[in-house]
Amino acid sequence: MEALRHTINAFATPTTIYLSSVALFAIAMWKMEIVVKPLVMIPVVIVTVLGTIFALTDDHFFKLVTLPDNIPITIMLATVGYFTWYALKKGVENDKRLSENRPLIEQEQDRRVMTWPNLVYIEFICLIAITVFLIFWSIGFQAPLEEPANPTVTPNPAKAPWYFLGLQEMLVYFDPWLAGVVFPGLIVVGLMALPYIDPNPKGNGYYSFKDRRLVIGYYLFGFLIQWVLLIVLGTFMRGPGWSFFGPFQEWDPHKVEALTNINLSELLWVKLLNIGLPKNILLREGVGIVVVLGYLVALPPLLAKTIFKKLYQELSFIRFQIMCFLFLAMLSLPIKMILRWTINLKYIVAIPEFFFNI
Amino acid sequence: MNSKLKQIQKQIVESQIWKSIFRHGMPDDTRTRAMVVLSNVFLHLHPVKSREAGIRVGYTWCMGGITFFLFLVEAVTGILLMFYYRPTAEYAYSDIIALREHVPLGIMRELHRWGAHAMVIAVWLHMFRVFMTGSYKPPREFNWGIGVVLLVLTLLLSFTGYLLPWDQLAIWAIAVGSNMARATPFLGHEGPGASLLKIGDMNLVHAGDDARFGLLAGRMISEATLLRFYVLHCIFIPFVASILMAIHFWRVRKDGGISGPM
Numbered sequence: 001m002e003a004l005r006h007t008i009n010a011f012a013t014p015t016t017i018y019l020s021s022v023a024l025f026a027i028a029m030w031k032m033e034i035v036v037k038p039l040v041m042i043p044v045v046i047v048t049v050l051g052t053i054f055a056l057t058d059d060h061f062f063k064l065v066t067l068p069d070n071i072p073i074t075i076m077l078a079t080v081g082y083f084t085w086y087a088l089k090k091g092v093e094n095d096k097r098l099s100e101n102r103p104l105i106e107q108e109q110d111r112r113v114m115t116w117p118n119l120v121y122i123e124f125i126c127l128i129a130i131t132v133f134l135i136f137w138s139i140g141f142q143a144p145l146e147e148p149a150n151p152t153v154t155p156n157p158a159k160a161p162w163y164f165l166g167l168q169e170m171l172v173y174f175d176p177w178l179a180g181v182v183f184p185g186l187i188v189v190g191l192m193a194l195p196y197i198d199p200n201p202k203g204n205g206y207y208s209f210k211d212r213r214l215v216i217g218y219y220l221f222g223f224l225i226q227w228v229l230l231i232v233l234g235t236f237m238r239g240p241g242w243s244f245f246g247p248f249q250e251w252d253p254h255k256v257e258a259l260t261n262i263n264l265s266e267l268l269w270v271k272l273l274n275i276g277l278p279k280n281i282l283l284r285e286g287v288g289i290v291v292v293l294g295y296l297v298a299l300p301p302l303l304a305k306t307i308f309k310k311l312y313q314e315l316s317f318i319r320f321q322i323m324c325f326l327f328l329a330m331l332s333l334p335i336k337m338i339l340r341w342t343i344n345l346k347y348i349v350a351i352p353e354f355f356f357n358i
Numbered sequence: 359m360n361s362k363l364k365q366i367q368k369q370i371v372e373s374q375i376w377k378s379i380f381r382h383g384m385p386d387d388t389r390t391r392a393m394v395v396l397s398n399v400f401l402h403l404h405p406v407k408s409r410e411a412g413i414r415v416g417y418t419w420c421m422g423g424i425t426f427f428l429f430l431v432e433a434v435t436g437i438l439l440m441f442y443y444r445p446t447a448e449y450a451y452s453d454i455i456a457l458r459e460h461v462p463l464g465i466m467r468e469l470h471r472w473g474a475h476a477m478v479i480a481v482w483l484h485m486f487r488v489f490m491t492g493s494y495k496p497p498r499e500f501n502w503g504i505g506v507v508l509l510v511l512t513l514l515l516s517f518t519g520y521l522l523p524w525d526q527l528a529i530w531a532i533a534v535g536s537n538m539a540r541a542t543p544f545l546g547h548e549g550p551g552a553s554l555l556k557i558g559d560m561n562l563v564h565a566g567d568d569a570r571f572g573l574l575a576g577r578m579i580s581e582a583t584l585l586r587f588y589v590l591h592c593i594f595i596p597f598v599a600s601i602l603m604a605i606h607f608w609r610v611r612k613d614g615g616i617s618g619p620m
């Protein structure tokens with residue numbers, strides 16, 4: 001047991017967890033017809049449950065997970081996991097029906113029925129179930145209350161409410177103006193723009209997968225990996241000083257992670273060219289600025305000619321630009337993560353004089 | 359005996375009082391069932407008839423309805439909490455303690471807090487369901503947009519409420535969150551571009567007037583912040599959210615009811 005915990009702690013780093021999740025995600029997107037089968041899902045559930053039980057035997061992990069304010073995360077993970085499977089299973093089922101020219105699941109009940117009692121009763125039962133659930137939850141877990149507010153004593157770690165922890169985790173890789181302002185703004189704008197930049201008329205009003213693979217992959221990647229997974233990392237594995245800890249590792253407030261991160265400009269001017277940083281900011285950060293502009297401005301036309309060729313034809317120019325911008329903005333997080341893990345890159349563009357670091 | 363009961367029932371149902379409240383008989387035939395939905399202001403959110411596949415729990419997961427119900431739970435428990443809670447630095451914390459210590463078996467605060475978390479989860483799942491059924495596609499694009507605003511408002515409701523217990527957990531969680539505001543481009547004093555906004559030597563954006571200042575009603579979290587968050591939490595955001603929910607529900611119907619295959 002102890003040995004297993006040590007192995008897991010040693011293996012668990014942001015890099016391994018993130019990359020293995022992305023790999024699993026990619027496999028699932030690729031072989032969805034197989035992944036949603038009960039034959040695959042039942043072992044997955046069993047392993048998850050057994051793994052959780054094993055994890056709960058650890059004091060540190062147990063304390064973290066049963067903190068009253070962390071209970072919702074468990075509920076969120078269970079429900080999001082279940083419903084993701086459920087929706088995709090139905091999607092795959094409908095794909096099959098479509099290919100065999102059979103009616104969709106949703107077309108089997110084509111009638112219109114009286115709202116009372118058919119719908120009203122469902123709502124009523126849901127309402128009672130939720131009420132009972134909430135009452136049990138409230139009796140079981142007291143709402144937390146700590147010491148009175150004291151602005152002079154900073155807790156370590158100081159964490160935002162759990163649903164914002166994905167954003168707080170992003171602070172490791174981006175400055176607050178990006179992680180805390182621009183990216184949340186883009187998530188909201190991007191979600192609103194979704195109906196206007198998804199040109200696919202298929203899959204409207206029924207579960208589906210194959211016909212909408214691209215957009216479903218996009219959404220699920222954002223939701224499951226960039227949002228939910230980062231919440232889990234931020235809540236359960238970030239301790240004092242936002243240092244990373246394995247799931248079964250006591251949070252040691254004295255753990256210091258060596259900060260060896262380096263800016264692109266330093267890498268270029270100091271390490272490679274050996275002439276020191278130039279005084280002129282534009283000259284100093286020139287390469288970084290060109291890289292970022294190239295990424296945001298030069299890449300979309302390139303994508304339009306290559307992998308997004310079909311999309312480009314279906315979307316008008318402006319819609320395609322917006323779609324590309326949102327896509328690239330989302331992709332910038334994994335890119336920055338990988339640059340951090342591989343070459344310890346801190347900022348691509350570093351102009352602290354104007355709080356402009358990317 | 360049975361006939362006696364029947365007679366009493368008949369007398370009640372045919373009394374002027376009863377008839378003034380319920381405009382229809384028992385909903386046991388199609389006509390009265392339609393009447394129930396039409397003559398009740400709450401049920402009237404629904405159409406009289408619904409697409410059978412659309413109302414299945416397997417299709418909507420009932421998640422929009424659950425989100426709405428949790429909002430109502432929050433409103434009711436929140437109003438009850440407001441009777442006992444004073445949003446001042448002096449009393450806020452002790453009022454929360456009092457709720458815990460002086461109310462035997464009291465779970466009102468728990469219901470309110472866990473209900474809020476549940477609402478956040480439910481709204482994510484609702485959005486996920488709408489996405490997976492492609493229900494944001496024409497003609498429902500606009501309602502999806504309304505929904506996104508509702509999602510933001512739900513998170514903000516939860517966030518503003520987090521400060522009110524006025525304990526360490528509360529102020530530091532809000533401190534972490536609101537610190538972002540000072541990095542807002544142009545509008546935060548540590549945001550990119552803010553230092554460009556100046557007249558002569560005078561900075562237009564500084565710690566005493568930037569976005570964070572506006573959010574916190576001061577340079578740091580203080581009693582003024584507590585009042586600001588209290589009003590946002592109890593009045594302003596619920597008010598806006600209610601209006602948007604009304605539009606949201608209205609549009610669900612106007613866009614042809616719950617979505618289904620063409």
Ligand code: HEM
Pocket residue numbers: 191418420421422423425426429481484485488491493494498501502503504505506508509512603606610615616617618
């Ligand atoms: C406070 C939050 C919200 C409440 C109370 C709410 C409530 C509802 C309800 C009761 C329905 C009827 C069908 C169902 O239950 O699924 C509905 C449908 C819908 N909701 Fe929401 N919703 C909320 C947030 C959202 C969000 C965040 C989105 C998406 C971004 C959204 C988009 C939609 C759309 C497009 C429909 C029509 C779906 C269809 O016709 O199948 N809503 N909403």
